[in-house]
């Protein structure tokens with residue numbers, strides 16, 4: 001029986017004691033582009049169950065900070081430089097209270113995805129809304145020269161959103177990590193060096 005990419009990374013994550021196979025996507029992006037550095041302050045949107053934090057927590061180390069936010073509780077116990085919060089990123093009061101003491105960040109990451117309905121147009125539109133909100137929060141919370149990395153289901157909004165991001169950063173790339181399922185429409189927009 002042939003294993004799909006999904007099976008392979010799912011099994012690998014279990015074997016490696018990672019909370020989700022999503023870690024391999026960030027791992028690849030991090031290896032290629034060094035998005036997160038020692039001592040950085042990182043905001044991770046859509047962070048549950050926490051596999052991206054398993055990667056970024058040790059990279060930033062004790063001098064850094066990772067704030068992970070998700071609708072779902074993040075139950076894993078992380079080291080002291082990690083703060084996890086449960087809430088909706090569209091709730092302005094929650095976001096402001098959650099981030100007030102932690103801004104600015106050197107990197108804003110978003111792996112947020114809508115719970116998929118199977119109706120492609122609807123799922124793509126909801127993914128675009130999550131991306132736009134992540135970008136809005138990044139512009140608010142990101143330090144000069146900071147990085148923004150966010151997931152997006154490719155659809156009719158893709159070129160508009162990419163053009164919008166490009167205005168604010170020196171380098172912008174579209175990345176599709178190896179660990180992405182073959183049939184998936186998801187890509188990541190990686191923008192580095194926020195313009196001052």
Ligand SMILES: C[S@@+](CC[C@H](N)C(=O)[O-])C[C@H]1O[C@@H](n2cnc3c(N)ncnc32)[C@H](O)[C@@H]1O
Pocket residue numbers: 019020022023045046047048049050051052053069070071072087088089090111112113114115130
């Ligand atoms: C693919 S998972 C993230 C996996 C995570 N990066 C990891 O490595 O463990 C997408 C997450 O986005 C979250 N999400 C979706 N909409 C959200 C919202 N409005 N506010 C906060 N989190 C949201 C979901 O609850 C889900 O946990």
